[in-house]
Amino acid sequence: MTTESSNARKLTLYVAGQTPKSLTAIANLKKITEEHMPGQYEIEVIDLRENPKLAKEHSIVAIPTLVRSLPVPIRRIIGDLSDVEKVLVSLKVQGE
Amino acid sequence: MVQPTGISKSLTGISGFDDLTLGGLPTGRPTLVCGSAGCGKTLFATTFLIHGARDLGEPGVFVTFEERPSDIAANVASLGFDVEALVAADKLSFEHIEIDPNELAEIGDYDLEGLFLRLELAIDSIGAKRVVLDTIESLFSAFSNPAILRAEIRRLFDWLKDRGMTTVITAERGDGTLTRQGLEEYVSDCVILLDHRAENQISTRRMRIVKYRGTAHGTNEYPFLIDEDGFSVLPVSSLGLDHLVFDEHIASGVPDLDAMLSKGGFHRGSSILVSGVAGSGKSSLAASFIGASAERGERSIYFSFEESEGQTVRNMRSIGIDLAPMLKQKLVRHVAARPTFYSLEMHLAVMIREIQRFDPSSSCSTRSRHSWKAVTGSKCSPCCCAWSISSRAAALRPSSPI
Numbered sequence: 001m002t003t004e005s006s007n008a009r010k011l012t013l014y015v016a017g018q019t020p021k022s023l024t025a026i027a028n029l030k031k032i033t034e035e036h037m038p039g040q041y042e043i044e045v046i047d048l049r050e051n052p053k054l055a056k057e058h059s060i061v062a063i064p065t066l067v068r069s070l071p072v073p074i075r076r077i078i079g080d081l082s083d084v085e086k087v088l089v090s091l092k093v094q095g096e
Numbered sequence: 097m098v099q100p101t102g103i104s105k106s107l108t109g110i111s112g113f114d115d116l117t118l119g120g121l122p123t124g125r126p127t128l129v130c131g132s133a134g135c136g137k138t139l140f141a142t143t144f145l146i147h148g149a150r151d152l153g154e155p156g157v158f159v160t161f162e163e164r165p166s167d168i169a170a171n172v173a174s175l176g177f178d179v180e181a182l183v184a185a186d187k188l189s190f191e192h193i194e195i196d197p198n199e200l201a202e203i204g205d206y207d208l209e210g211l212f213l214r215l216e217l218a219i220d221s222i223g224a225k226r227v228v229l230d231t232i233e234s235l236f237s238a239f240s241n242p243a244i245l246r247a248e249i250r251r252l253f254d255w256l257k258d259r260g261m262t263t264v265i266t267a268e269r270g271d272g273t274l275t276r277q278g279l280e281e282y283v284s285d286c287v288i289l290l291d292h293r294a295e296n297q298i299s300t301r302r303m304r305i306v307k308y309r310g311t312a313h314g315t316n317e318y319p320f321l322i323d324e325d326g327f328s329v330l331p332v333s334s335l336g337l338d339h340l341v342f343d344e345h346i347a348s349g350v351p352d353l354d355a356m357l358s359k360g361g362f363h364r365g366s367s368i369l370v371s372g373v374a375g376s377g378k379s380s381l382a383a384s385f386i387g388a389s390a391e392r393g394e395r396s397i398y399f400s401f402e403e404s405e406g407q408t409v410r411n412m413r414s415i416g417i418d419l420a421p422m423l424k425q426k427l428v429r430h431v432a433a434r435p436t437f438y439s440l441e442m443h444l445a446v447m448i449r450e451i452q453r454f455d456p457s458s459s460c461s462t463r464s465r466h467s468w469k470a471v472t473g474s475k476c477s478p479c480c481c482a483w484s485i486s487s488r489a490a491a492l493r494p495s496s497p498i
Contacts, residue, residue: 055217073199
């Protein structure tokens with residue numbers, strides 16, 4: 001875990017307004033990244049209600065959607081991220 | 097059109113269908129079009145949308161879950177629909193919802209708000225009045241939680257209704273049910289079932305309006321046609337018995353026969369059955385009638401189920417009737433099709449379409465007992481071995497003669 005932190009890693013969370021599901025997802029993501037992978041990921045939260053054009057551009061259907069755009073392959077997780085173990089498994093980078 | 101029921105309707109532009117439903121699909125409400133693969137669901141939906149955008153000033157959004165927009169545009173280009181021009185003019189908008197379940201993990205609760213936002217943006221950007229969802233059940237293969245999907249699809253229908261969108265939803269037919277999920281038919285205000293079946297190796301397309309909330313509609317099964325002109329329905333069993341009647345007589349083309357008939361010929365707008373054994377001159381009499389019509393400058397259409405155009409022209413020339421110049425001047429149109437080419441209803445649909453297109457004042461159809469039998473596939477009595485002349489298809493299209 002010495003070199004990975006220098007590699008580009010990006011997570012984008014798509015939400016729509018301040019709905020309970022969106023807020024839960026934001027809180028869960030924050031908690032997971034802080035506890036299990038501090039400083040490894042660059043995190044961006046996009047509110048599609050403010051910027052609906054991005055939904056089409058980024059092919060978002062379900063809300064909330066978490067997209068790990070880097071490193072490849074792209075991973076998508078939908079849901080409020082309430083199961084920490086599953087989230088970690090899904091975000092696990094091969095070779096780690 | 098007078099709407100005694102109070103429901104307003106939106107024309108689909110599908111000939112025959114708008115008559116059948118007394119004005120089209122329910123405005124501002126969802127309509128389900130269901131059927132098995134290849135029965136014309138997408139074409140129905142596309143025609144509805146393009147007709148609205150192009151001819152009625154009602155822009156439309158096409159939400160496709162399966163085919164790519166470019167494929168849809170290519171598919172309907174042959175029908176004379178210029179999808180790209182409509183898109184460029186902001187009258188039509190495509191929204192391709194693509195979901196790859198392989199790169200998707202579901203963890204926790206979610207909804208389809210992203211779909212709603214995309215739809216809302218597409219609707220608002222062109223001021224859409226019509227929406228097509230083709231095929232919404234694809235969502236069930238993309239997402240694994242059916243409870244969420246059912247709730248969301250229900251919400252989507254309500255949302256579209258609140259927005260006043262006239263919507264067509266297509267769905268694949270399930271096993272013993274109208275749709276696979278058994279959901280769409282309950283939330284739709286109108287349900288149309290399309291069917292494509294083959295009996296005795298002859299294919300027929302039929303449609304039925306299963307339900308239509310708040311209005312009267314034809315309830316029979318009606319044959320429909322998909323050809324180079326697109327989708328057309330033949331409301332054959334909903335025709336009234338109230339066609340125009342004419343007192344005028346028109347010549348049969350055989351002076352001696354005219355002399356035998358009381359006022360010198362057939363009634364205009366009547367149907368004449370000519371019956372006889374092979375070689376007794378049925379086709380010749382038909383050709384005489386066509387010739388007489390052409391002499392008066394009236395257009396005729398000749399449906400042949402046994403002989404090709406060239407054969408008919410050659411054979412009739414031998415009795416002094418030259419159809420070739422009449423065909424050239426477009427006074428006569430010859431339509432030849434083998435009886436087994438279509439089902440009986442489809443022959444009728446083709447005939448109606450040809451008559452509407454050519455607008456003749458008389459039509460002939462020739463068929464022998466043999467070919468008739470081949471069409472119906474049933475026993476027939478000797479008396480229908482005949483050809484009939486109907487001078488003007490008044491029953492089908494009651495309007496004044498040209």
